[in-house]
Amino acid sequence: MDNPSAPLPSGQSPPDRISSESSGPSRRAFLGGSSAALASTTLASSAGVARARPQDGPRLTGLSKLTLTINGEKRSVEVEPRTTLLSLLRHRIDPPLTGAKEVCDRGNCGACSVMIDDQPAYACMTLAVDLAGREVRTVEGLGTLDDLHPVQAAFCEHDASMCGFCTPGFVVSTVACLEQEPEADPSRIRELLSGNLCRCGTYPHVFAAAETAQGMMAGGTLDAAGSREDKR
Amino acid sequence: MVDPTIRWKSRKKLNLLNTEYPRVDASAKVTGSARFSHDMRLPGMVYGRLVMIPASRATIESIDLSQALATPGVVLAELAEEDKDQVRYLGDDAVVAIVCGTSPETAQDGVRAVQIEWTPEDNMLISEEQISAPDAPKINRRGNLRQSGERGDAEKTVQALGSADVQVSATYSVPVQHHLCLETHGCVVDYNGGDEATVYASTQAVSGNPGSFARHLGLKSSQVRVVCQHMGGGFGSKFGIGLEGAMACRAARQLKRPVHLMLDRKAEFLMTGNRSGSRQVMRAGASKDGRIVALEVEAFKFGGTSGGSLPTPPYMYQVEEAYAKINTVHQALDGNRAMRAPGHPQASFAMESMVDELAYGIGMDPLEFRIKNLSDEAHHRQLRRVAKEIGWDVHPNRSGPGKKPLASGQRPAGAPLPPAGDHWKEGIGFGVSRWGGGGHGGARCEVRIDSDGSVTSSCAVQDLGTGSRTYVGTIVAEELGLGLNAVKARIGDSALPPGVASGGSVTTGSVAPAVQHAALLAREALEKKLEPVLGAEPGAYTFDKGRVFVTDDPKKSLSWQEACALLGRDPLVVTGKHQGKLADGGVHGSQAVRVAVNTRTGQIKVLDMVAVQSQGLTLNRLATKSQINGGMVGALSYALFEQRVLDADFGNLLSANMEDYKIAGAKDIPRMRALIDDDDMRPTVSGMAEGTGVPGAGAIANAVYNACGARVRHLPLTPDRVLEALKDA
Numbered sequence: 001m002d003n004p005s006a007p008l009p010s011g012q013s014p015p016d017r018i019s020s021e022s023s024g025p026s027r028r029a030f031l032g033g034s035s036a037a038l039a040s041t042t043l044a045s046s047a048g049v050a051r052a053r054p055q056d057g058p059r060l061t062g063l064s065k066l067t068l069t070i071n072g073e074k075r076s077v078e079v080e081p082r083t084t085l086l087s088l089l090r091h092r093i094d095p096p097l098t099g100a101k102e103v104c105d106r107g108n109c110g111a112c113s114v115m116i117d118d119q120p121a122y123a124c125m126t127l128a129v130d131l132a133g134r135e136v137r138t139v140e141g142l143g144t145l146d147d148l149h150p151v152q153a154a155f156c157e158h159d160a161s162m163c164g165f166c167t168p169g170f171v172v173s174t175v176a177c178l179e180q181e182p183e184a185d186p187s188r189i190r191e192l193l194s195g196n197l198c199r200c201g202t203y204p205h206v207f208a209a210a211e212t213a214q215g216m217m218a219g220g221t222l223d224a225a226g227s228r229e230d231k232r
Numbered sequence: 233m234v235d236p237t238i239r240w241k242s243r244k245k246l247n248l249l250n251t252e253y254p255r256v257d258a259s260a261k262v263t264g265s266a267r268f269s270h271d272m273r274l275p276g277m278v279y280g281r282l283v284m285i286p287a288s289r290a291t292i293e294s295i296d297l298s299q300a301l302a303t304p305g306v307v308l309a310e311l312a313e314e315d316k317d318q319v320r321y322l323g324d325d326a327v328v329a330i331v332c333g334t335s336p337e338t339a340q341d342g343v344r345a346v347q348i349e350w351t352p353e354d355n356m357l358i359s360e361e362q363i364s365a366p367d368a369p370k371i372n373r374r375g376n377l378r379q380s381g382e383r384g385d386a387e388k389t390v391q392a393l394g395s396a397d398v399q400v401s402a403t404y405s406v407p408v409q410h411h412l413c414l415e416t417h418g419c420v421v422d423y424n425g426g427d428e429a430t431v432y433a434s435t436q437a438v439s440g441n442p443g444s445f446a447r448h449l450g451l452k453s454s455q456v457r458v459v460c461q462h463m464g465g466g467f468g469s470k471f472g473i474g475l476e477g478a479m480a481c482r483a484a485r486q487l488k489r490p491v492h493l494m495l496d497r498k499a500e501f502l503m504t505g506n507r508s509g510s511r512q513v514m515r516a517g518a519s520k521d522g523r524i525v526a527l528e529v530e531a532f533k534f535g536g537t538s539g540g541s542l543p544t545p546p547y548m549y550q551v552e553e554a555y556a557k558i559n560t561v562h563q564a565l566d567g568n569r570a571m572r573a574p575g576h577p578q579a580s581f582a583m584e585s586m587v588d589e590l591a592y593g594i595g596m597d598p599l600e601f602r603i604k605n606l607s608d609e610a611h612h613r614q615l616r617r618v619a620k621e622i623g624w625d626v627h628p629n630r631s632g633p634g635k636k637p638l639a640s641g642q643r644p645a646g647a648p649l650p651p652a653g654d655h656w657k658e659g660i661g662f663g664v665s666r667w668g669g670g671g672h673g674g675a676r677c678e679v680r681i682d683s684d685g686s687v688t689s690s691c692a693v694q695d696l697g698t699g700s701r702t703y704v705g706t707i708v709a710e711e712l713g714l715g716l717n718a719v720k721a722r723i724g725d726s727a728l729p730p731g732v733a734s735g736g737s738v739t740t741g742s743v744a745p746a747v748q749h750a751a752l753l754a755r756e757a758l759e760k761k762l763e764p765v766l767g768a769e770p771g772a773y774t775f776d777k778g779r780v781f782v783t784d785d786p787k788k789s790l791s792w793q794e795a796c797a798l799l800g801r802d803p804l805v806v807t808g809k810h811q812g813k814l815a816d817g818g819v820h821g822s823q824a825v826r827v828a829v830n831t832r833t834g835q836i837k838v839l840d841m842v843a844v845q846s847q848g849l850t851l852n853r854l855a856t857k858s859q860i861n862g863g864m865v866g867a868l869s870y871a872l873f874e875q876r877v878l879d880a881d882f883g884n885l886l887s888a889n890m891e892d893y894k895i896a897g898a899k900d901i902p903r904m905r906a907l908i909d910d911d912d913m914r915p916t917v918s919g920m921a922e923g924t925g926v927p928g929a930g931a932i933a934n935a936v937y938n939a940c941g942a943r944v945r946h947l948p949l950t951p952d953r954v955l956e957a958l959k960d961a
Contacts, residue, residue, distance in 0.1 A: 082337065090271075091335055098271035099264020101464070103414045104497055108890035111414060139264035148259060156258035159854045162862060163697030164261035164268075165414040165464030171262050194898040197890065199414050199465050200697050201865025203901040205858055 066132040070097070071141030079128040086112045086123035089138060099139035099168040103197075110196030113169040113176075114138050120176035120195075139168035142175060150216035151175045151209070160209040162200035170196050174210045178217055186211060237771070238752060238811050240849055240915050241710065247776075248710045252854035255702040256721060257462070257695070266462045269432045270494050272420040278307055280483055280493035281339040282476065283329035283346050284502065288322035288564040288883030289353035289369075296347040300331055303345050305338025308483055312475075319350075321357075321371065321537050322883060323566030324475040324503040332483050332491060356883030357564035371537060371562040380533070381558035383544050392526035392553035396517020398593040404514065404582035406929075406947040407875040408534060409507040411571055412895060415464020417504045418494030419473070421480045423449060425488035430457045433477065434494070436466040437733035439692045442726050444473045448481030458726040466696045468570035469505045471733055476503075501888040505569025506876070508533050508540035512582040516551075518590040522604045524549060527586070529556040538567025541575030547583040548664060549605045564883070570735055572863075573667065573922035577870060577929055581947060584663045584930025588937065597630050598934070599662060611664050614822035614844045614909060618662070621842040621905060622824035623647055627660055633941035633961065634659060648839040648903050650828030658839070659939025661825050663927025669847070669918035670817025671741025673810040676729035679708055679750040681758065681804040685796040687712065689750065690722040693731030693743045698921065699855030700739055704747055707851070711751035712758075713775030714792065729807060737919030741815035744851060744917045750808025757806055761798045766790065816916035820909070821845040823864065823927045826902075827935040829942065831958060834951030836936055838868055838902040841928070846912035847920040853908060859921040860906035867928020869896035872948050 060081040067076045070093070079088055086105075089097040103111035105124045112123040115137040123138075143149035148156065151174045161167040170193065177184060177192035184192060189210050198206070243250055260266035285292070300309040309331045319326045329346055333339030355362050355369070362368060363376040370376060393399055419433035431445045438460050443453040463470070473481075480493035495504065510533050517526040524546075533540025545556045568574075591601035599619050603612050619625065623644035628634060637650070638658050650656040677691040689708045695701040705721035712719075722728060732742040758780075759770035766773075766789070768782040781789030826840040841864045850856050873894040877887040887893040929947060936954065937943045941961030944953045 080337070087335075087337065096271075096273050097264070098267065098273070101268075101270065101414070103464075104890040106497075106889060106891070109414070139262075143263060145259050145263055145265060148262065152259070152262040155262045156254045159254055159258070159858045161255075161258060161261040161697075162858055163414070163465045164257070164266050164462055167261045168264040171264075190898045190901070197414075197895060197897055198865075199412055199467075199895065200858075201862030201896075202858060203865060203896075203898055204861045204904045204906075207898075207901075 060129065064129050066129065068131045068133065069135040071137060077128070081127070081129055083128045084124050085114065085126040085128050085131060085136065088128040089123060097138050097140050101165055101168065103165070108197070109166070110173060111166050111169040113172040113196060115172060115176055118179065120173055139172050142171065149175065151178065151213040154209040154213035154216060155206070158205045158209040158212060160202055160205040162202050166196060166198045170198065170206055174206070174213060177210065178214055182214065182218060184214070238749060238813065240748060240814060240917070243849070246710060248706045248716060250850050250853060253706070253716055253852060255699050255852070255855055256705055256717060257701055261462070268415055268462045268464055269418065269420055269434045269460065270415050270464065272432045272492065274420065274422055274490040276424070277420070277490040277492050278332040278334055278487065279336045279339045280330055280332045280480055280491050281343045281496065282327045282479065282499055283331060283343050284326045284499060285319050285328055285348060285350055286884050287319060287326070287350070287352050288356045288358055290319040291351045291353065292317050292319065292328065293349040293351060295328055297329060299345040299347060300342040303338065303342045305333045305335060306331060306342035307334065308332040308487055309342055309346065312479065321564040321566065322502060322885065323536065326502065327475060330479045330483060332487065352883065356880055358878050358883055359880040360561065362880060363561065363563055371564050376562045378560055379557060380539060380560040381544055382556065384555035385553070386528070386555045389526050389528050389553045389555035393515055393517045393528065396525045397520040398590065399515065399517045400586065400589045400593055401515045402586065402589060402945055403511060404585055404945045405511040406509055406578050406581055408509040409571065409870055409874050410501060410876065410893060411465070411467040411469040411505065412893070413465035413467060413469060413500070416495040416497065416500040417470060417474055418476045419480055420490060420492045421445070421449070421484040422490045423484040423488070424490070427451060428455050429484070430459060432459050433473070434463045434466070434470060435460050436470045436694060436696060436735060438694045438724055438726050439730040440733050441473055445477060445481055448478045449485050460694045460724045463694060463696060466734065467572050468574065468735060471570070471735065474504065497890065498888045501893065502885055503566055505566060505571070507571040507574070507577070508535035508538070508568035510534060510540065510542055510578040512545070514582065514586050516586050516590055518594050520594055522594065522596050522601050524551045524587070524590060524605050525553065527551045527554045530559070531556065532559045532561050534561050534563065535568035536563050536565035540568055541578070543575050543579050545579065545583065547579040548666060549583060549587055550607050572866065572925045576665070576922070576926045577867065580663060580665065580926045581930045581933065584927065585933055585945060588661070588934045589943065592632055595631055599624055602662060602664065606664065608666065608820060610820035610846055610909070610912065611822055613911060614820060615662060615664065617844050617907070618822050618824035618842050621907070622660055622826055622840060624660055624824070629659060629938050633938055647826065650837065650839060655832045656828045656830055657940040658826065658828050659935045659937065661827070661931040661934025661936070661938055663823050663931035663934070665821040665923035665926035667737060667819050667920060667923030668817045669737040669741055669819045669920055671738050671743070671745060671810065671815035671918070672732065673812070674730060675732050675743045675746040675810050677704070677743070677746040677750040677808045678729045679754040679806050679808070681754060681796055681799065683796050683799040683801070683803070685793045687714065687719045688722060689719050689747060690728045691731050691743055691747065692726050692728040693723050693739060694734060695723060696734055698739065698859060699852055700743060702855065703740070703744055703851045707744060707747040708751040708754070711748065711755055711775070713777060713779065715778070737922040740851065740917055740919040741817065742810060745811040745814035746808045748808070748814055749811050750806055753806035753808055754804060757804050758795060762790070762795060765798060814916060815918060816848055816914055817918055819845065819847045819918055819920040819923055821920070821923045821927065823931050825928065825931040825935045827932060827939055829936055829939040829954060831940050834954035834958070836872060836932070836949055836954065838900070838932060840903045841868070842905040842907065843924060844907040844909050845920050845924055846909035847918045848912055848914035848916040850908055851917060856908060856920070857906040860924045861904050863921060863924025864904055864906070864928050865896055865901065866925045868900065868932065870947060871929035871932040872896070872900070875948055
C-alpha cells in the first residue's frame with residue numbers, strides 16, 4: 001500500500017515526545033519567516049572559553065605551565081585555560097593515561113572519575129589549570145595487573161565489568177567511597193556510586209564487588225570477605 | 233556423517249565450563265589498561281570531527297571552510313559531499329563536513345569556525361501531523377506511511393472477538409530508545425600511505441569489515457587489518473563502518489597519517505541508529521475459561537528513514553484467531569538499527585500488557601492465564617519458579633489490584649521492602665521471552681601448542697562484554713585439563729581465523745563449537761605423539777589437572793609440560809570449524825518483578841526482579857548471570873526512563889546528551905536475581921542475552937497495575953502517566 005495521505009489514528013500518544021508550539025508566534029516566525037531567512041550557523045561564538053579569574057590578574061590565554069602530582073609522580077605540564085583534566089590525562093601527557101574515559105564530557109556519567117586530593121571528581125568537569133600543586137589519582141594509580149587494589153580484585157572476582165568502558169570510573173568511585181566511608185552500608189554505597197552510569201547493566205555485580213572490597217579493606221581477604229550468591 | 237567424538241564433555245566431568253569464573257580480561261578492564269579504539273594513540277595521529285547541520289530538513293546555501301582551515305592546529309577541513317545542497321533527514325545525512333586537528337580541542341575549534349548558511353524547510357517531517365500533511369515531501373520513495381505487513385484473517389478475527397466473553401481494546405506505545413554505547417561509534421585508521429592499513433574499530437564484526445574500510449582507503453581487503461581488542465558497547469548498532477568510518481578512511485588517505493574519529497556524544501545520539509518506536513492498536517478477547525480467542529492488531533513502526541522492527545503479532549502467546557496489519561511510518565530522522573532483540577521488547581510490552589488485561593478481565597490469576605496460553609513447557613516451569621521466587625504464592629492481589637499496603641507474611645522472607653507510608657502500594661508482574669540464538673557456520677578457531685607447554689586459541693571474534701574472549705580460552709583449557717588462565721585467547725583481529733558478526737545472540741553458538749572442535753583436534757594430535765611414549769592409542773587418554781594419563785592405566789602418565797616437550801621444534805597447530813551439533817537455538821526466559829508505586833506522586837520503585845533463563849550448556853555461569861542482569865537493567869531503564877525528545881518545529885533532537893536522555897543508575901537498581909535454567913540439559917551451547925531484555929518492561933507495567941490499578945499503556949512509565957492512569961483505577 002502506498003498511501004502517504006492515509007489518516008493516522010488520532011488521540012493517541014505519539015512514540016516520541018514532541019515539543020511543538022500550537023499557538024502564538026512560532027519561533028521560526030520570530031526568526032523572520034522560514035522561506036526568506038537564512039540561518040547563519042557558526043556553531044559557537046569563539047574558540048576556547050577561558051574562565052575569568054579576576055583575583056589572579058588578567059584573563060588567561062595561551063599555554064600555562066603548572067606542576068601537579070599524578071599517581072604519586074610530579075608532572076610539569078602545559079595546558080590551555082580550557083583544557084580539562086580529562087584531556088590532560090588522555091592527550092597531553094606521555095604516555096597518556098587513558099583509563100579515565102570520555103563518555104558524556106559533561107559530568108553526567110562518571111566514566112572519567114578520578115580523585116583530586118583524595119576527593120572523587122569528574123575529570124571532564126575539572127579545568128587542568130586549577131590543579132597546580134594538587135594531587136590527582138587515576139585508576140592507573142590504584143593497582144597494577146600483578147598487584148590489584150582490593151577494589152579491583154573484587155571487581156574481577158564478581159565479574160563487575162562487561163564491556164568495561166565504565167569500569168575504571170566505577171573502580172575509582174568505589175575506592176573513594178570506601179576510603180571516605182569504610183562503614184558505608186549497602187544503600188549508602190549505592191548512593192555514593194550513583195554518579196556513575198553503566199549501559200551493560202553491571203550494577204548488581206558492582207555492588208557485590210564493593211561490599212566484598214569493603215571487607216577486604218577492613219582487613220579480610222577476598223575469600224573470607226564475601227561470597228557470591230548462588231555460587232556453584 | 234556425524235562424528236561421535238565431536239561433543240562437549242558431560243556436565244558432571246566439567247571443571248571450568250558451567251562453573252562461575254572471572255573473565256580473563258577482567259584485570260585489564262579494572263586497571264584501565266584495556267585499550268579501546270577510543271584510547272589508541274599513534275605517532276602523527278590527528279583527531280577528526282564531523283560537522284552537522286542541526287535540522288532534519290534544510291537547504292544548504294553555502295559552506296565556507298576557509299576559517300576552519302586557518303584555525304591553528306587544523307590540518308584538514310573538507311566537505312562531506314561536493315555538491316550536497318540538502319539535508320533530507322537528521323542523521324548521517326546532516327553531516328556536511330569533516331575537520332581534522334592535531335588535538336580534539338583544535339578539531340573542535342575547526343568545527344566551530346565552519347560557516348554554514350542554510351534555510352530550514354517549512355516542514356521538518358518529524359511529527360505524525362507533519363509527515364501526513366497533504367503536501368509533505370516523501371521521505372521514502374514508497375511514501376511516508378505505508379502498510380508493510382499483514383497476517384491472518386480479518387473477518388474471522390472480528391467474528392471471534394464477537395464470541396469472546398471479555399473483550400479489551402487498548403493502544404500501547406513505546407518511544408524510540410537509543411543504544412547509548414558508552415564508547416561512541418568510530419575508529420582509528422592507522423594509515424601512512426602505502427599499501428597497508430590497520431583500523432582500530434569499535435565494531436561487532438571484526439572479520440566482516442576489512443572490505444568496507446579497504447574500499448574507502450583505496451586498498452584491497454587483504455591489505456587492511458581490523459583490530460578490536462575491547463569495545464565499549466554495541467547492542468546491535470556497530471555492524472557496519474558507518475559514515476564515520478568512511479570519513480576517517482578518506483581523511484587518512486588524504487593526509488597519509490593516522491586519523492582518530494570517534495563521534496562526540498551528540499553525533500552518537502543523532503546518527504548511530506536506535507530501537508524503533510511503535511504504537512500497537514489492539515482488540516483482544518478471552519473466554520471465561522482462560523483462552524485467548526481473538527487478537528486484532530494494527531501496528532505502526534517508527535524507524536525514521538528505516539523500516540522499524542516488530543515481529544508480526546501475536547507475540548509469544550497462543551491465540552485462536554488473529555489478524556495483524558503492520559504499518560511503517562517514516563520520519564526525517566536517523567534510521568533504526570538492530571538493538572538487542574530487534575522489535576521484541578516493543579512487541580512484548582504490548583502483548584504482555586494485553587495478556588494481563590485479559591486475565592484480570594475474566595478474573596483469572598494472570599500467572600495461570602499465561603501458563604494456559606503459552607505452548608512451551610519451558611515457560612510453564614520457569615514461570616512457576618519465578619513466581620515462587622518473587623512471592624506470588626503469598627501475594628494477596630492475585631486476581632486484581634491491591635487496595636492496601638501488604639502486611640507482613642504477604643511477602644517471602646528476605647523480600648525488599650517498599651518505602652514507608654500507606655501511599656506506597658506493592659504489586660507483582662510477569663513476562664516471558666523466547667529467542668532463536670544457536671549458531672551458524674563460518675567461524676574457525678586455531679589452537680597452537682608449543683613444546684614449552686604454552687597454548688594459544690585464536691579466533692577473530694570480538695568481545696562486546698559478553699565474555700567471548702574468555703571462552704575462546706577456557707573451552708580449550710577444559711578439554712586439555714588445564715587451568716583457567718593456561719590458554720592464551722587471541723581475538724579481535726581480522727588477521728586471525730574468522731569469527732562471526734555478533735548479532736542475534738549467535739556468537740557463542742557459532743564460535744564456541746569451532747573452538748571445541750579445535751580443542752578436540754589438538755587433543756587428538758597430541759595423543760598421537762603420546763602413543764609411542766605411553767603406549768595407548770589416541771582416544772585412550774585422560775587430560776586432567778595439568779597431567780595426561782592412560783585412562784585404563786593411570787600410572788602411565790606425563791605432566792602437561794612433559795607431554796608438550798614431545799612436540800620438539802614444531803608447534804602443534806590445528807584449525808577447528810563450526811560444528812552444528814554442538815550448538816542449538818531456542819532459548820526460553822521468564823521474569824517476575826515486584827514494584828512499589830507511590831499513589832500520591834506516581835513514582836515507581838522497582839524492588840525485586842528475578843529471571844530464569846535457559847541456554848543448554850552454560851560456558852561461564854558468572855558471565856551469563858552478568859548478561860541476564862544486563863537484560864533486566866536495560867528493560868527497567870526502557871520501562872521507566874528512556875525517551876527521545878524532539879523539537880518538531882526546528883527539526884532537532886533535544887535529548888542529545890546523557891542528562892536529557894536518562895538511563896537507569898545505581899539507585900534505580902532493585903534486588904536482582906539471575907537464575908540459570910538447569911532443567912535445560914541439552915548438550916549444546918547458545919547465546920541468550922537478547923531474550924533477557926525482552927520481558928522486563930511489560931512485567932514492570934503489569935506489576936504497576938497489580939499494585940494500584942494504574943494501567944499505563946505507554947512507555948516510559950513516568951509519574952505523570954501513572955497519576956493519569958490512577959484516575960481510571
